[in-house]
Amino acid sequence: MRAITKKDLKIAGACVVLYAIIEALLQMDIIGSFWELNLILIAINIIMSVSLNLINGYTGQFSLGHAGFMAVGAYVSAIITVKFHLPFLLAIIVGALGSGLLGFLIGLPTLRLNGDYLAIATLGLGEIIRIVILNIPYVGGASGFMGIPRYTNFTWAFFVCLFTLFFIKNLVNSSHGRACISIRENEIAAEAMGIDTTRYKVIAFTIGAAFAGVAGALFAHYFYIAHPASFTFMMSFNYLTMVVMGGLGSITGSIAGAVILTFVSAALASWPEWRMIVYSIVLILLMLYRPQGLFGNVELTSLSIFKRFKGGSK
Amino acid sequence: MNLLKAEKVSKVFGGLKAVSNFDIHIDKGELIGLIGPNGAGKTTAFNLLTGVYQPTTGAIEFDGKSVVGLKPFQITQGGIARTFQNIRLFSELSVLDNVKIAYHSHVEYGLVEAVLRVGRYFREEDEIEQKAIDFLKIFKLEHKKDEIAKNLPYGEQRRLEIARALAAKPKLLLLDEPAAGMNPQETQALMEMISWIRKEFGLTILLIEHDMNLVMGICERIYVLEYGSIIAHGTPNEIKNNPQVIKAYLGEEVE
Amino acid sequence: MEFLEQLIQQLINGISLGSIYALIALGYTMVYGIIKLINFAHGDIYMIGAYAGFFATANLGLPFVPALIVSMVVAGLIGMLIERMAYRPLRHAPKIAVLITAIGISLLLEYGGMLLFTPQPRTFPNVLESVTYHMGPFVVNSQQIIILVVSVILMVILTYVVQKTIIGKAMRAVSFDTDAAQLMGIDVDRIISATFGIGSALAAAAGVLVGIYYNSIDPLMGIMPGLKAFVAAVLGGIGIIPGAMAGGVILGVIEALVSGFISSTFRDAAAFAILIIILLFKPSGLFGKNVREKV
Numbered sequence: 001m002r003a004i005t006k007k008d009l010k011i012a013g014a015c016v017v018l019y020a021i022i023e024a025l026l027q028m029d030i031i032g033s034f035w036e037l038n039l040i041l042i043a044i045n046i047i048m049s050v051s052l053n054l055i056n057g058y059t060g061q062f063s064l065g066h067a068g069f070m071a072v073g074a075y076v077s078a079i080i081t082v083k084f085h086l087p088f089l090l091a092i093i094v095g096a097l098g099s100g101l102l103g104f105l106i107g108l109p110t111l112r113l114n115g116d117y118l119a120i121a122t123l124g125l126g127e128i129i130r131i132v133i134l135n136i137p138y139v140g141g142a143s144g145f146m147g148i149p150r151y152t153n154f155t156w157a158f159f160v161c162l163f164t165l166f167f168i169k170n171l172v173n174s175s176h177g178r179a180c181i182s183i184r185e186n187e188i189a190a191e192a193m194g195i196d197t198t199r200y201k202v203i204a205f206t207i208g209a210a211f212a213g214v215a216g217a218l219f220a221h222y223f224y225i226a227h228p229a230s231f232t233f234m235m236s237f238n239y240l241t242m243v244v245m246g247g248l249g250s251i252t253g254s255i256a257g258a259v260i261l262t263f264v265s266a267a268l269a270s271w272p273e274w275r276m277i278v279y280s281i282v283l284i285l286l287m288l289y290r291p292q293g294l295f296g297n298v299e300l301t302s303l304s305i306f307k308r309f310k311g312g313s314k
Numbered sequence: 315m316n317l318l319k320a321e322k323v324s325k326v327f328g329g330l331k332a333v334s335n336f337d338i339h340i341d342k343g344e345l346i347g348l349i350g351p352n353g354a355g356k357t358t359a360f361n362l363l364t365g366v367y368q369p370t371t372g373a374i375e376f377d378g379k380s381v382v383g384l385k386p387f388q389i390t391q392g393g394i395a396r397t398f399q400n401i402r403l404f405s406e407l408s409v410l411d412n413v414k415i416a417y418h419s420h421v422e423y424g425l426v427e428a429v430l431r432v433g434r435y436f437r438e439e440d441e442i443e444q445k446a447i448d449f450l451k452i453f454k455l456e457h458k459k460d461e462i463a464k465n466l467p468y469g470e471q472r473r474l475e476i477a478r479a480l481a482a483k484p485k486l487l488l489l490d491e492p493a494a495g496m497n498p499q500e501t502q503a504l505m506e507m508i509s510w511i512r513k514e515f516g517l518t519i520l521l522i523e524h525d526m527n528l529v530m531g532i533c534e535r536i537y538v539l540e541y542g543s544i545i546a547h548g549t550p551n552e553i554k555n556n557p558q559v560i561k562a563y564l565g566e567e568v569e
Numbered sequence: 570m571e572f573l574e575q576l577i578q579q580l581i582n583g584i585s586l587g588s589i590y591a592l593i594a595l596g597y598t599m600v601y602g603i604i605k606l607i608n609f610a611h612g613d614i615y616m617i618g619a620y621a622g623f624f625a626t627a628n629l630g631l632p633f634v635p636a637l638i639v640s641m642v643v644a645g646l647i648g649m650l651i652e653r654m655a656y657r658p659l660r661h662a663p664k665i666a667v668l669i670t671a672i673g674i675s676l677l678l679e680y681g682g683m684l685l686f687t688p689q690p691r692t693f694p695n696v697l698e699s700v701t702y703h704m705g706p707f708v709v710n711s712q713q714i715i716i717l718v719v720s721v722i723l724m725v726i727l728t729y730v731v732q733k734t735i736i737g738k739a740m741r742a743v744s745f746d747t748d749a750a751q752l753m754g755i756d757v758d759r760i761i762s763a764t765f766g767i768g769s770a771l772a773a774a775a776g777v778l779v780g781i782y783y784n785s786i787d788p789l790m791g792i793m794p795g796l797k798a799f800v801a802a803v804l805g806g807i808g809i810i811p812g813a814m815a816g817g818v819i820l821g822v823i824e825a826l827v828s829g830f831i832s833s834t835f836r837d838a839a840a841f842a843i844l845i846i847i848l849l850f851k852p853s854g855l856f857g858k859n860v861r862e863k864v
Contacts, residue, residue, distance in 0.1 A: 002436065005431070056665075062665070109849055110845070110848070110849070112849075113848055113849075113852060115664070116601075116605070116607055116664075117803075117848055117852050119607070119668075120607065120799065120800075120803065120844065120848070121844065121845050121848045121849075123796075124800070124840075124841035124842075124844045124845050125841070125845060127796075127837065127838070127841050128838050128841050128842060128845075131834070131835065131837055131838040131841075132838070134834065135834055135835070167429050170428060170429045170430070170431055171425070171428060171429050174423075174428030174429075174435065174439070175414070175417070175418050175421040175423070175428070175438075175439070175442065176418075176421075176425055176428050177428070178411060178414060178415050178418065179415065179418050181404070181407065181411075181415075182404050182407075182415045182418075185403075185404035185405060185406055185407060186402045186403070186404055186405070188366070188386075188398075188402060189398070189402035189403070189404065190404075190415070191366075191385070191386040191387050191390075192364065192366075192386055192387075192390055192395070192396055192398075192402075192479075193387075193390060193395075193415055193416045193418065193419075193478065193479075193482055194387050194390035194391045194395075194416070194418065194419035194482050195387055195415070195418055195419070196385075196387050197387065203425070233796075237672050240669070240672075241669060241672070244665060244666070244669050248665065273680070273683065273684050274684075275680075276676055276679070276680035277676075277677060277680045277681055277684065279676065280673045280674070280675075280676035280677040280680065281673075281677065283669060283670070283672070283673035283676070284655060284670055284673040284674065284677065287659065287662070287666045287667075287669050287670040287673065288655070288658055288659065288670070291659060291662040291663055291666030292663070292666075297406065
């Protein structure tokens, strides 16, 4: 068997063990409902930050509208379960397709823009999505989509998150992923190397949006409600922060960013007035002292300490 | 038949004629030089040939087909690869990845195969890796395959850029001042390498160069560009003795 | 006829709202023009300005004009302080790091404001008597006139400063080519600092005017106007000072028309829709020139 497949299997195995331990602790009520909530939030936030990393970190396209796609996933999936009484897995898939399709339609014209202009356009589009939802009575309008069944539990969140991670990891480690990365590195050179840069920008944006939809579906089916006020641009900032904190172009970085920020947020939950202040100071200090993020664009799993396990050294 | 044929090509930027009546004919297997003083429009001409700019008027044919209106990536896929005057590597990526990316348009496995790691994924990835390493060997960069591109010394960055362009499997290679910033020894080595890759890969090459020794030494024919128009073309000897060229450009150099 | 009357009434409302956007947009555009940063904290400086004006009038009992000046000075100094502490160390860092820092500063000001000033909205003292004038079928509020007059005066002063004074010329030089300006002996850091100071002072003036007009201020009041003002800056062509003024007024008028004729729930969506249309068809803005990367 190939070394790379072996490594994947080892990681997958470790993840299943991790899952079994946490699930057992949950069953025995050693982990209470507050931390269960946060574990599920971590999984959702990882899906959001890793998918945003595909767009911002790997492809180098600055999107600030990720929460808008999450909203679409949340609402579309809720329609499937609430209005049509169809199974949750189908709801997640349809939610992903819905937000992916919207990502495609939005990405096609806007990805011609670059840098700050794209950032501000996606921010605007995210807000437009939210305002449009706010004005659709079918999904509850301004009072939110209520009565969504709680289907999301730790098991769902964990395995959907794991699927997302493998999907995006395998994508960026293929020729298609390299095409995306080359756009980030030098768009003109990428084009001159025969890469259809528009196509790959749209592909990355669509896939990123689709996974944001997946996260939205998990989110809505945990909190019983999808509310337009949950998906403001502040939420997009929050995910961008996780990505940048971990390091643009590092999946393990995004995981770390999501875990750390969710924990910081949870730990400060009892001091709500201080929570955002501490959060913002941490953010500013991090950028001042480590602007490339905790991991830069390096994967934790490719560090030498992990290489030793494989027995080979360079 | 001409491999590349540009006729009466012109490019206007907001009223300013950067290139006008640009004519060039290149046959398969030739090594052609394009020279001219600074600001004569050489790089603009390259950008027109590679689709970065669209010509205002005129026709460009490659391999018997018009390339006017095609995007740069389509032209590259059609068989023209280039390097840049101001090196444009994927600077944060490894030397090996820089070359691998150029293979992308020859990759057949799709997104689904990539994500699920089934089908052609492993076979093609292995193939790409092997071919990329072979290329690096040719350019004596194999020992630096894991180095980050931006950390290479200048001369090696230039070589890597040529290796990357070749990996796209072009029929025509456009080199924009490949010897810029190189010392005489490096330039000499580069000349030998250009001659060698041309034979080895059956390439046609068009190069822009300031270094007269390099152009006169290896090119079979030379086009001279001044103020956006071709003012002369011919063999190195004809160009050397062309009074118009001497006046316009080579004055001091031929003394 | 009724349609026409309503149209003109909405134009009156829109122009006064738009001059507020214009004042905030100026700071965005100047900062972007000089260091290419979307200063997300700029809307919160406007909030700080409103609170400074509030304390100057409510606690110190100052009349309108001195309070306005106090507020502009305070916000200007805070703007310069923020630049010095948070943005200057990142002058050569990746762009995204600076942007995240700006978001961090924005959150810090918003939630710091909640902690210091409490989240409850404050009622702005009635420093200017509100008189309503009826001109035929149209209603104009004296405060709307004040907003317009103050905005126009400030913009005239700004134009004079940028066009005629040494510091204004230096600003334009730095914005045109920072490195060349540095080589010509311009103290770039000082100019950037001055830009933040001036931009923040203008936002503070907008904050005070809005406080007087709507009577109510709160720590999160800067978020939406901040974004809108950015839209206004992009609309006029980011980095271009007259563009920000025009963009602000145009945006204000469009918003007034949308809330008057369609529905106020779509007011915010209209602003963002304009942003996207402008970005897609003329990303350099109404007053901008298209530039492309040199290959």
